[in-house]
Amino acid sequence: MKLKLLLIFIFLTSEIALSQIQDTIRGRVISSITKYEPNGPVYVLEKGTTNGTIADSLGVFELIPIMDKEKYILEITAGYYEKLEYEYKSEWTKRTKPKSIVVSANCDLDKVAKDLRKTGFKLYLMGGIAPIANSKSDKRFEKRYKVKYYDFGCDAVVYECVEKFNRRTIMFMDLKYDGKWRRKVRQDVIGLD
Structure with a gap:
């Protein structure tokens, strides 16, 4: 019996000692x-x-x-x-x-610049499995400010890259439209302060 208790004591103290030096x-x-x-x-x-x-x-x-x-x-x-x-x-x-x-993630801003020349500006939206459709006022906004809303839906994207892309578009729109566009923009635009 004493041997069993001694073995249990040695086992427990060795476990405690091992956990302390791990x-x-x-x-x-x-x-x-x-x-x-x-x-x-x-x-x-x-x-x-x-x-x-x-x-x-x-x-x-x-x-x-x-x-x-x-x-x-x-x-x-x-x-x-x-x-x-x-x-x-x-x-x-x-x-x-x-x-x-x-x-790391590769945010290819050069690709965005090329896309801008081809398709115009995009404002990326907070996506979900089911994207929210554009309302009539959203379509008027797109036409007036020559920008398209884009929702990734459930596509895998690095949020920080999308935010970086949007900040470039937001900066351009602030310069071109003097910030007036911000009152009418969708609130689910990524990176909109």
Whole structure:
């Protein structure tokens, strides 16, 4: 009986000791576009395992790996950004502040400029599964200001890219129409302040 109690005590104290020396991966996921946290949930997974976590609203996460290693490969998924495999070195686990990890998206503004020459300006809308149809006043607005509303519906897009595209159009419209257009624009335009 004493031997069983001694073994249980050794097991419990070794588990506590192991948990105290175990590495903790600390990170903050930021967008290459905005330099802030990406829009939408950020998932972090230790590659080859089911060990993962979700970053908070600031993109910050903590993950206790299954085993201590020299380096950890993290799989990071953030909205519609490109999936990232990130090598996190074990010496970084001693940091008190999270390591910055950048997720990338290609916002091809040159493509937008080419599209503008062909099709004219677009104002991208907050989409959903079922886009909201244009009303008669929306159609009058499009005709008067030579702009088209565009809703992605359920297509996958990086929100920050769309916001960047819209800001360019909004800036042009403010210059051309002296801001008067803002009173009549749809309120679901992305990036409209």
